[in-house]
Amino acid sequence: MNRIDRLYALAEELRAAGARGRTARQLAARFEVSVRTIERDLSALGQAGVPLAAKQGRTGGYSVDRAMSLPPLNFTPREAMAVAVALSRSEHVLFARDSRTALQKIVAAMPQRDLDEARTATAKVRLLVQRTPDPDGEVAEQIWRAVRHSQVLRIQYTDVGGVETVREIEPQHVVVGPNGSYLTAWCHLRQEDRVFRMDRITKAERTATLLLRPPASDELHVDGYETRLPDAALHPEDLFPTPT
Incomplete structure (x- = not known):
């Protein structure tokens, strides 16, 4: 998390905590930084006009008046x-x-x-839970960055038969499904579109290799399912029909 995002999240954390507040040590653990970094961030928020209050003592900490900052959205x-x-x-x-x-x-x-x-x-809603294998967190992050920035990945992959290969691929989409998560990609080794189970990718690193993939083909079926964009793909106007 970069500093700008952390400052915003820090202000929201304090607003959510209300009068109870949070200690610098609690905030440091929450954002996985040092106490000194949190103290610098709190000082920056104060200088920017965020109404911080500091309470001294064993039960003390930092808080912010929720009424002093207007929320960007109001949810029913x-x-x-x-x-x-x-x-x-x-x-x-x-x-x-x-x-x-x-x-x-x-x-x-x-x-x-x-x-x-x-x-x-x-509290009156329950979800049906189907446990699926998660990919390694660091591997998943490397995959996501390669997808976002259209970079070639070098991966170490173990197939369903236990055969391990090292190959370069051009990631296209992360696919999240009921039976696990997948990565669709153009495979330099096989010279075709392939689908990889993300939990079977044991190592991933981004490379400077140039993209070689030919013009995109139709989207692949993954695990027997069609794929689609998340609802509206952050374009809320697509949720409503165009007036005629």
């Missing part, structure tokens, strides 16, 4: 419940942490009465 209790349920379904190693912080921002922006109603409603 049912909207918050819907988002919480949707985010709870994303336990993939690539998205788990971001799902938690996204939900934390929603919670921080809600009035207490609406938050209590959303929590009560959400």
Whole structure:
């Protein structure tokens, strides 16, 4: 997490904590940085106008007045419940942490009465859980960066028969499904589109190799399923029909 993102997340963490606040040590553990770094960040937030309060003593810590900063969005209790349920379904190693912080921002922006109603409603929902093998976190991060930046990956891959190969691939899509997660890619070794189980990729490193893939073919079927973009793909206008 870069510093700008951490500063924003730090302010949201303190807003969500309310009057209880957080100690510098708790914040350092939460963001996986040193206490000294957190103290510098808190100083920067104070200089930027965030209304921080510091309480001394054994039970002391830092807090921020939730009423002093306007939330960018207001969610109804049912909207918050819907988002919480949707985010709870994303336990993939690539998205788990971001799902938690996204939900934390929603919670921080809600009035207490609406938050209590959303929590009560959400407690009446249950999810069916199907355990699937997760890829290694560091490997998954390298894969995601290569997908985002259109870089060639050198991977160490073990197939279903236990045969291990090292190959260079051009990642196309991360595919999250009910039976696990996959990577679709153009394989330099096989010279064709291939689908790789991400939990079978034991090593991944980005390279400076030039992209060689021919013009894109149709999207692959993965694990017997068709693939599609997440709903609206962050284009909410696609959710509504165009007026005629």
